[in-house]
Amino acid sequence: MDTKLEVVKLLSKAAGLKESEVSEILEVPPSPELGDFALPCFKLAAKLKKAPQIIAKEISGKIKSGELIKEVKATGPYVNIFVNQSQIAENLIFNVLAKAGRFGEQSKNNQNVMIEFCHANTHKAFHIGHLRNIVLGESFSRVMEFNGFNVLRVNYQGDIGPHVAKCLWAYQKYHNDEVPKKDRGVWLGKIYAEGAKHHADSEEVQKEVAELTQKLYAGKDKKLMLLWKKTRGWSIEEFEKLYKELDVTFKEFYFESQVEAAGKKIALDMLKKGSATRDQGAIVVDLKKYDLGVCVILATDGHPLYTTKELGLAQKKLAKYNLDKSIHVVGQEQELFFKQMFKIYELLGWPIGKISHHLSYGLVMLPEGKMSSRLGEVVIYHDLAEKVKSKALEEVKKRNLNLSAAKQKLIADKVAIAALKFGMLKQSPDKTIIFDWERALEFEGDTGPYLQYAFVRARKIMQKAGKMPNKASFSLLQQPAEIALVKNIALFPEVVKKAGREYAPNAVANYAFELANTFSSFYETCPVISAESDGLKNMRLKLVQAFAQTLRNALYLLGIEEVEVM
Numbered sequence: 001m002d003t004k005l006e007v008v009k010l011l012s013k014a015a016g017l018k019e020s021e022v023s024e025i026l027e028v029p030p031s032p033e034l035g036d037f038a039l040p041c042f043k044l045a046a047k048l049k050k051a052p053q054i055i056a057k058e059i060s061g062k063i064k065s066g067e068l069i070k071e072v073k074a075t076g077p078y079v080n081i082f083v084n085q086s087q088i089a090e091n092l093i094f095n096v097l098a099k100a101g102r103f104g105e106q107s108k109n110n111q112n113v114m115i116e117f118c119h120a121n122t123h124k125a126f127h128i129g130h131l132r133n134i135v136l137g138e139s140f141s142r143v144m145e146f147n148g149f150n151v152l153r154v155n156y157q158g159d160i161g162p163h164v165a166k167c168l169w170a171y172q173k174y175h176n177d178e179v180p181k182k183d184r185g186v187w188l189g190k191i192y193a194e195g196a197k198h199h200a201d202s203e204e205v206q207k208e209v210a211e212l213t214q215k216l217y218a219g220k221d222k223k224l225m226l227l228w229k230k231t232r233g234w235s236i237e238e239f240e241k242l243y244k245e246l247d248v249t250f251k252e253f254y255f256e257s258q259v260e261a262a263g264k265k266i267a268l269d270m271l272k273k274g275s276a277t278r279d280q281g282a283i284v285v286d287l288k289k290y291d292l293g294v295c296v297i298l299a300t301d302g303h304p305l306y307t308t309k310e311l312g313l314a315q316k317k318l319a320k321y322n323l324d325k326s327i328h329v330v331g332q333e334q335e336l337f338f339k340q341m342f343k344i345y346e347l348l349g350w351p352i353g354k355i356s357h358h359l360s361y362g363l364v365m366l367p368e369g370k371m372s373s374r375l376g377e378v379v380i381y382h383d384l385a386e387k388v389k390s391k392a393l394e395e396v397k398k399r400n401l402n403l404s405a406a407k408q409k410l411i412a413d414k415v416a417i418a419a420l421k422f423g424m425l426k427q428s429p430d431k432t433i434i435f436d437w438e439r440a441l442e443f444e445g446d447t448g449p450y451l452q453y454a455f456v457r458a459r460k461i462m463q464k465a466g467k468m469p470n471k472a473s474f475s476l477l478q479q480p481a482e483i484a485l486v487k488n489i490a491l492f493p494e495v496v497k498k499a500g501r502e503y504a505p506n507a508v509a510n511y512a513f514e515l516a517n518t519f520s521s522f523y524e525t526c527p528v529i530s531a532e533s534d535g536l537k538n539m540r541l542k543l544v545q546a547f548a549q550t551l552r553n554a555l556y557l558l559g560i561e562e563v564e565v566m
Helices: 003-015 017-025 042-048 052-062 085-102 128-146 162-174 184-201 201-216 224-246 256-273 306-320 330-350 381-399 406-426 448-465 479-491 490-502 504-526 534-558
Strands: 037-040 069-075 079-084 112-116 150-157 252-255 277-281 283-284 293-298 325-331 357-360
Touching: 003 017, 003 037, 003 052, 003 079, 003 085, 017 037, 017 042, 042 052, 042 085, 042 277, 052 079, 052 406, 079 085, 079 406, 085 293, 085 479, 085 534, 112 128, 128 325, 128 406, 128 490, 128 534, 162 184, 162 201, 162 224, 184 201, 184 224, 184 306, 201 224, 252 256, 252 283, 256 283, 256 293, 256 306, 283 330, 283 490, 293 306, 293 330, 306 330, 325 330, 406 448, 406 504, 406 534, 448 504, 448 534, 479 504, 479 534, 490 504, 504 534
Parallel strands: 112 150, 112 325, 150 252, 325 357
Antiparallel strands: 037 079, 069 079, 277 283, 283 293
C-alpha cells in the first residue's frame, strides 16, 4: 500500500478535488508533532471560495480515524494527518521485501529515452572532469530506467580534428614508432598535452598542425591514416577498460569521423535551400531573433565544426531510433551550443528538436583552480584511481588482516570506486565540484564508503541473527528511531521520481546519506539481537532487512557496489 496515495485519496474525496490537485500541495511537516502529512489550504481558497481556515476545518471533519488514519485535525489553515505507524510500517516492509530490487521502480511507460554521455575524445587523457560526466550519465540512466523508461545509452566521441592532429604531430616529431607496453591510451594523452603546448607557443607548429588536420579530413595519406587508426585503437582500448571498471555499458558508440561528411552535406543543403547563408565564406544560421546569435555550421575553409558534426549525428540517430527524449550530458560551458542546435533541429523540421534536453553540469576544480587538458594541467583518472585504490587498500588491510590479499584488493577497489562516484554525484549537477579525494575516501560523513559501511553493519546484524523471521508484528513499533527509519524507507520511491523529473541523481545520493544516518541512530539506540523480547527482535530484524534492501537499491542507482566487509 502506498501511504501517501491513500492519504491523497481520502483528502481529495473530503475536499471534492482531483487527486492531482491534492498531491501537488500535500507536504511532510518539519516536525512529527505536526503529523505525518499536512495539507496547506491557501491555494484552495480561490477554487473553493472559502477562507483557508474554514476549508481545513471542513476537510478534517469529514475524515474518520481507522486502519490507516490515527487522527486528523485542523490547525489554522492546515489539515494535519497522523497515520497509524504500525500499520504503515507493516505494509511498507512487506512491500519492500516483496519487491526487493524493484522497490522504488515505476511501471513501464513504453517511452524511449536516449542518454548521450561520456564523450571522451581519443588521443586525449581521460580526466576527472570526464569522470563526473560518465558517473552522472550512468546514474541518471539507471534513475530513468527505474522511472519506467527504455534507456538507450550512447557515447559520442571526437576521434578526428585539430586535437588529434596536435597529438599525432607530437608523436611523429618526438616519439615516432614508440609503442608503450601498457596504458597506451594514458600515454597518448600525455603526448597530446605535449603537442598542445608546442601549438600554443609556435605559429610554425600551428601551421603544421593545420596541414595535418586537412590531411586527416582528406583521408588520402595512407601512412598518416594507418597511424591514426593505430593510435585511435589505443585510446579506445583504454576506454574499454575504464568502462568495465566503472560498470558502464553503451548501446551505441558514435564517432565524429562517422558523421562529419553527413553534417557537411546537411550544411550545404541548408545553404542551397536558403535556411543558411554565407558570411565571410563560412556557412551560418542567423538565430538572432531567438536571442541565440549566429551559429556557424561550416568553416570558411570547408572544414566541419562541432556544429557540422552534431547535425550529422542527429540525422544518424533519427534514421535508426524512434525517440521520446534525447538527453545530452555535457558541461555547462556548452549551453549556448545546445540551445542553437536544438533550435536548428526545429527549423529543419526534425522532431528531435522538441524532445532534446541538455543535462548541464559544472566544472570539477582542483584546490588550485580550473583544469586544462590543453595545457596538461589535469588530474588524469588513471592516476587518481590508482592513488585512491592504494589508500583504500591500506584501510581495508588495517581492518581485515585475516582476509586474503586478493579479497582485500577486491574490497579496496570497490571502496575506492564508491568514493570517486559519490564524490561526483552528491552535488547538484549545476554546481562546481572542488574535488578532495582524501575526504571522499573517509568512512564517516557524506561519502561513498560511509554508505557501504552502513550496509555492512546491517548485513552483520542479519548474519548474526541467522534465519530471518517469516512474520513480525509492527504493533511493537514505538521508538522514535524505529519510526524515523520507517519514514525514511517510505520516501525512496518519491525520491526516485524526483531525481528523474528534475534531472538530479544527487537527490538519490543525498537520500542515501540521510537513510544511512537514520539507520546509524537506530543501530545505536535500538538493540536487535539482544532486544527485550522475541517479538521485538523479529520486528527490528525485518526493519533492518528492509533498510538494507532500500539502501542496496539506492546504491545501485548511484552505480556503487556493496561490500561484505569494510
